[in-house]
Structure formats: structure tokens, C-alpha cells
Amino acid sequence: MGGNGKHRWKISFHRSSTHSKQIQPPKEFLCPISGSLMSDPVVTSSGQTFERISVQVCADLKFTPILEDGTRPDFSTIIPNLAIKTTILNWCDKSRIQHPHTPDYASIENIVKEAKAASAGNQEPIKVSEKELLNAVVDNSPVIFSHAATELGPRVNHFDSGSSSEESVIIGESPGTPLPFTLRPTCFSPSSSSSFEIEVQNPNVPVSEEEESLLKKLKSNDIFEQEQGVLSLRSITRNREDARVSLSTQRILSALRSLITSRYVVVQVNAVASLVNISLEKTNKVRIVRLGFVPFLIDVLKGGLGESQEHAAGALFSLALDDDNKMAIGVLGALQPLMHALRSESERTRHDSALALYHLTLVQSNRVKLVKLGMVPTLISMVKTATMASRVLLILCNLAMSVEGRTAMLDANAVECLVSLLKENELDSEATRENCVAALYALSHGSLRFKGLAKEAKAVEVLRVIEETGTERAREKAKRILQTMRGFGDGDDEEGSEFDSGLTRTRYRVAGARNTNLINTTTF
Structure with a gap:
């Protein structure tokens, strides 16, 4: 005793x-x-x-x-x-x-x-004249936020899972190729906008001549001056990495934020493109989100014209690369517009929206939101029709790492869909096949229901072929799935951790040598 x-x-x-x-x-x-x-x-x-x-x-x-x-x-x-x-x-x-x-x-x-x-x-008190305050009010007219709301609640799925574009993303485009200064002489009205604070600058803070010159144009009431300002900022931040840091001051960013809501497309397109370039610097990513840019980017993604939407998707992708931004971007309502942008006519918009969703779903709260928004059937449908299959499979792999995601995917017949793709051998690359097997493996982990669905889909034969002829990672995942189906390895914590590690290694190897598309290097 x-x-x-x-x-x-x-x-x-x-x-x-x-x-x-x-x-x-x-x-x-x-x-x-x-x-x-x-x-x-x-x-x-x-x-x-x-x-x-x-x-x-x-x-x-x-x-x-x-x-x-x-x-x-x-x-x-x-x-x-x-x-x-x-x-x-x-x-x-x-x-x-x-x-x-x-x-x-x-x-x-x-x-x-x-x-x-x-x-x-x-702090020393800053004396501001009445005239300066009135000028600030003119430059930054206050308007009201009307659309930023949490997306946690269940929503109706507005996507037609039976129809989708037949186009596939061409991944081989050089990410370093800047977009040309294509301008459209039209305008549109954003659906909503945010309130701007009146910014009073401490006169003791030095301002460079370059910043002063840009500010004068960006804050001008003359549209042609604004156009010249955003064109100059876009060009400078595209060609000079140092300028992406030196020009990311509160003055410049506040002025740029107001121009993203411009009714003039020439101004708006170049304002958003400039923001993408500035966001490439890691030190700027969190700051941009905290200065309230995300709701404006969402508005452009919803209602902007083609090139504005391309840049808005690129900016959200760039900002989502920082772990500190992922939850905030999801809470501010970006998930549903990004999902809708996967159907865009623009290849660049589809590409960057998919990668933004991939990085955002690395966070559990965003996985849950995406499931509650009813987006899993849409993603499964896109995989079935080979619409951006490689990118969508990455998102599904992330979703399958949560209980909510696995349940929704099993309900949407994901097992049958993935097995059919592997059986028909219609996937565009070995990397895509690996992600397909990885998604199946994630679904199999700790799920008795998976076994029955996999047997109905006749997955054993397909997995045995992959076990013999697939890449090293695909063979390993196929082997573990077969063990699970035979009754071994269920609920093995060590196995689950190996899956997480294996998927993490795979994330940055999609499309083989073309993996540069998973990092944000494009300048506009």
C-alpha cells in the first residue's frame, strides 16, 4: 500500500x-x-x-x-x-x-x-488652428462603417455548386512580372466605406522631400493630381524596395486609404496596386491591417472592376501571410468575398484569392467560419470540375485538419470525389495528386465513418496503386490510410502529428519547381 x-x-x-x-x-x-x-x-x-x-x-x-x-x-x-x-x-x-x-x-x-x-x-501639446482642422475635415470627410461584421453565423450558400468555370490556373507565370499601368476611363461606387480619423501631424517629425511631394498630390482635391500621385507611388514602390519602408508612413498610408474608395478607377486601381507593393515588406503587413485597410479591400473585391479586384485579392493574400493578421482578416469578413472571387474571370484574381484562403485557413477560427458559411460543397464542386484543383485541394487539406471541416467534407461526399480523381488519373501534376492523397489521409484520421465511405468508393484498389507507384510522400500517406481501413493506427496521436508535419512540408511544394507562387513576391 x-x-x-x-x-x-x-x-x-x-x-x-x-x-x-x-x-x-x-x-x-x-x-x-x-x-x-x-x-x-x-x-x-x-x-x-x-x-x-x-x-x-x-x-x-x-x-x-x-x-x-x-x-x-x-x-x-x-x-x-x-x-x-x-x-x-x-x-x-x-x-x-x-x-x-x-x-x-x-x-x-x-x-x-x-x-x-x-x-x-x-508629449508636447500640439497647437492646431481652426483653419487646419477645417482643412482636415475637408480632406477626410467622415462616413460610416456599414458592412464589417463577423461571419461566424451560418449563411446561405449563394454559390451554384453545379456550375463553374472550366478554366484552370496557369501557375507558370513569373511572379516577378509587374502588371502594366493599364487604366480604364470609367468609375464605380464602392458599396461602403469607413470613417477616417483627423490626423494631426507633429511638426517635429521630419518629412522627406519625396514624401512631401507625394503627399501634396495624394491629398489634393484635383483628381489629376491624385492620379499623378498614385501613379508615382506605384512606380516607386514597384522598383525600389527601400521605398516600401520609407514611404509607409502614417501620412502616406492614411492618404492612400482614402483613395482606395475613390470613384475614379484610374485613382483606385493604382492606389490598391501601391498598397500591394508596400505590403510586400513584412514590417508593413500588420500595420496596414491595423490602419483599417481590410474593409476597403473587401469592398473593392466585391464591387470593383477587373484590375482593381486583381490588386485587392493580391493585397489580401500578401497581408494573410503574416500570422498576426489571419484572424483579423477573417473576422472582418474577407472569407466569403474571397470564395466568390474563386469564380472570377480573371486568372490572377482566382489565383491570389485561393492562396489568401489557403493561408487564412491555417487558423482554426477561419476554418470554422468557412465551414459555417457553407463553403465546403462549393470547394468540393470546384475540385470535381478541375477548377483550380491544385489550389482548392490545399484549402481542403487545411479544413480537414479540424473536426468541423472533416465532418462537412464527409457530408459533401469528399471521399468519393477524391477517390474518383485519383482513379481517373486526371490531376494535372504529381504535386496535385499528393495533395489529393493528403486530403484523404486527413479525413481518415480518427474517423470510423471514413472507413465505410472509402470502401463504398472502392478506395483500396486506388490506394494500393499509389502505394506502389506514387511519390514518396504519397506512398507513405496511402500506406497509412490502408492501415487505418484495416483497423490499425486509428486515434494514434503520433500519427496525427506526423500528418501535420507532412502536410506542412507539402504546402510549399505545390506545383513542384513552381512553388514561388505560394509566396508573395509580385509587385504591381
């Missing part, structure tokens, strides 16, 4: 030690203002997430804090961040700690007052 008692005591001690190591919540679960675990997180139009009451206190005290990256959030519009709230609650349950409670208003008020006092003590 004594030995058993000691043994039990050791096990209990070990678990307690493990729990203590996990008690610190991830940084993204903490409110940047209060520093505490968020109970009611909301996302702002500039992309950051805060505790709701913290935003309310800041609004009541008319204070906008400076964040760690030097930017200020835009509190003009907030929406519930249900994805991060669910993630926090799940983390609390796994860590065996209580769910967070709504903070006391007074305690948050004290924190904000201290921050406000410190901010006032560290």
Missing part, C-alpha cells in the same frame, strides 16, 4: 507541475489595455482585439492608447470576436481555470486614466 501511495503521490505531483506551467495565458488572450484575460473580446475596424469594457472606457474618456507597435487603434466600430472568445473558453477548460469575468468598470477606468496621464506627460 505504501508503494502504491507514493506512486499515486508522484503522479499527482507531476500533473500539478504540468498544470502550473500552462497557467499563463497566451498573449493574444489578454486585453492590451487591462492586461487581463478577455471575457467579452471585440475586434476593432483596425484589426486589434480588446475587452469590450476597455473600449467603452476609452471612448468615455476620449482616449486612444498607443499600442506596442506604435499605432493607435480605431475604436469607431467594434464587433464581437466570437472566435477568440471560444478559443479563450476552451483554453480555460483545458487549463482547469475559471472562465474570465467581466472586469469592473472602475478598475479599468483607473488604468486608462493613468495611461492617459502618462501619455499627456510624455
Whole structure:
């Protein structure tokens, strides 16, 4: 009994030690203002997430804090961040700690007052004349956000799964080839836009002659001056990498943001193309999202003309490459417009929209959103008709890594579809075949239902052929699927981790030597 008692005591001690190591919540679960675990997180139009009451206190005290990256959030519009709230609650349950409670208003008020006092003590007051304020209002007329809303709720699938384009993406195009300055002498009205803050610039901050010259044109009321400004900015940021950093100032970005909503297509096309070029620098990606560009890009993707949509898709793809942006882009409503853009007549729009979706679905919250939006049947339909099969399979591989995604894919007859593709040998490359097998493998993991569906689809014969003749990764995945179907390897955690690792290695090898299309290097 004594030995058993000691043994039990050791096990209990070990678990307690493990729990203590996990008690610190991830940084993204903490409110940047209060520093505490968020109970009611909301996302702002500039992309950051805060505790709701913290935003309310800041609004009541008319204070906008400076964040760690030097930017200020835009509190003009907030929406519930249900994805991060669910993630926090799940983390609390796994860590065996209580769910967070709504903070006391007074305690948050004290924190904000201290921050406000410190901010006032560290900055010299800026004197602004009435004339300057009126000019700022003229340059940045306030309008209201009307469309940024979480996409977590179930939506009707507006896509016709029975029809799709027969065109395939030509992946071999050089990603370094800039688009020509093609201008269309027409205009359109965006569906909605966002409120601009009045930006008062500290006169002590130096401004380069190049920036001053561009600003004068970008902020001009003369449309021809605006055109010259965005054309110059596009050319400079396309040809000079250093300019993508030096010209990504708040002045330039704020002026550029207002021009993305221009009714003049010449201005809008080149404004969005300039943003793509600036976003190529990693240091700019998070800043651009936090300055509220995503809703404008979504509007252009929904209602812009061809070239504007191409650049908007390219910008969202570029911004989605940064892990800190993925959740915010999904919460701000980009998933459904990107899905619709997969049907675009423009090859470039389809290509960049698919890659944006691929990177966004690396995050669990976006996988769940895409499933709840009812997009899985659409993706399966596109694979069946060979519409961007290689790209769509990458998205499906990501979705299949979640329980919700696997369930939706099994419901949409994904097993039969994938087996048929492998059986008919109509896939365009070995890399696409690998992704097809990888998607099947993801569906097979821990799923008894998969076995029955795979047997109905007569997958054994097809998988045996791949096991003998496929690439190394395809053979390994086919072997493991066959083991699962025979009753081995079900629920093996180690096997699941090997799948995740294997898929990660595969992600950047799609289309073999043409894998440069998975990184954002194109300038416009």
C-alpha cells in the first residue's frame, strides 16, 4: 500500500507541475489595455482585439492608447470576436481555470486614466488652428462603417455548386512580372466605406522631400493630381524596395486609404496596386491591417472592376501571410468575398484569392467560419470540375485538419470525389495528386465513418496503386490510410502529428519547381 501511495503521490505531483506551467495565458488572450484575460473580446475596424469594457472606457474618456507597435487603434466600430472568445473558453477548460469575468468598470477606468496621464506627460501639446482642422475635415470627410461584421453565423450558400468555370490556373507565370499601368476611363461606387480619423501631424517629425511631394498630390482635391500621385507611388514602390519602408508612413498610408474608395478607377486601381507593393515588406503587413485597410479591400473585391479586384485579392493574400493578421482578416469578413472571387474571370484574381484562403485557413477560427458559411460543397464542386484543383485541394487539406471541416467534407461526399480523381488519373501534376492523397489521409484520421465511405468508393484498389507507384510522400500517406481501413493506427496521436508535419512540408511544394507562387513576391 505504501508503494502504491507514493506512486499515486508522484503522479499527482507531476500533473500539478504540468498544470502550473500552462497557467499563463497566451498573449493574444489578454486585453492590451487591462492586461487581463478577455471575457467579452471585440475586434476593432483596425484589426486589434480588446475587452469590450476597455473600449467603452476609452471612448468615455476620449482616449486612444498607443499600442506596442506604435499605432493607435480605431475604436469607431467594434464587433464581437466570437472566435477568440471560444478559443479563450476552451483554453480555460483545458487549463482547469475559471472562465474570465467581466472586469469592473472602475478598475479599468483607473488604468486608462493613468495611461492617459502618462501619455499627456510624455508629449508636447500640439497647437492646431481652426483653419487646419477645417482643412482636415475637408480632406477626410467622415462616413460610416456599414458592412464589417463577423461571419461566424451560418449563411446561405449563394454559390451554384453545379456550375463553374472550366478554366484552370496557369501557375507558370513569373511572379516577378509587374502588371502594366493599364487604366480604364470609367468609375464605380464602392458599396461602403469607413470613417477616417483627423490626423494631426507633429511638426517635429521630419518629412522627406519625396514624401512631401507625394503627399501634396495624394491629398489634393484635383483628381489629376491624385492620379499623378498614385501613379508615382506605384512606380516607386514597384522598383525600389527601400521605398516600401520609407514611404509607409502614417501620412502616406492614411492618404492612400482614402483613395482606395475613390470613384475614379484610374485613382483606385493604382492606389490598391501601391498598397500591394508596400505590403510586400513584412514590417508593413500588420500595420496596414491595423490602419483599417481590410474593409476597403473587401469592398473593392466585391464591387470593383477587373484590375482593381486583381490588386485587392493580391493585397489580401500578401497581408494573410503574416500570422498576426489571419484572424483579423477573417473576422472582418474577407472569407466569403474571397470564395466568390474563386469564380472570377480573371486568372490572377482566382489565383491570389485561393492562396489568401489557403493561408487564412491555417487558423482554426477561419476554418470554422468557412465551414459555417457553407463553403465546403462549393470547394468540393470546384475540385470535381478541375477548377483550380491544385489550389482548392490545399484549402481542403487545411479544413480537414479540424473536426468541423472533416465532418462537412464527409457530408459533401469528399471521399468519393477524391477517390474518383485519383482513379481517373486526371490531376494535372504529381504535386496535385499528393495533395489529393493528403486530403484523404486527413479525413481518415480518427474517423470510423471514413472507413465505410472509402470502401463504398472502392478506395483500396486506388490506394494500393499509389502505394506502389506514387511519390514518396504519397506512398507513405496511402500506406497509412490502408492501415487505418484495416483497423490499425486509428486515434494514434503520433500519427496525427506526423500528418501535420507532412502536410506542412507539402504546402510549399505545390506545383513542384513552381512553388514561388505560394509566396508573395509580385509587385504591381
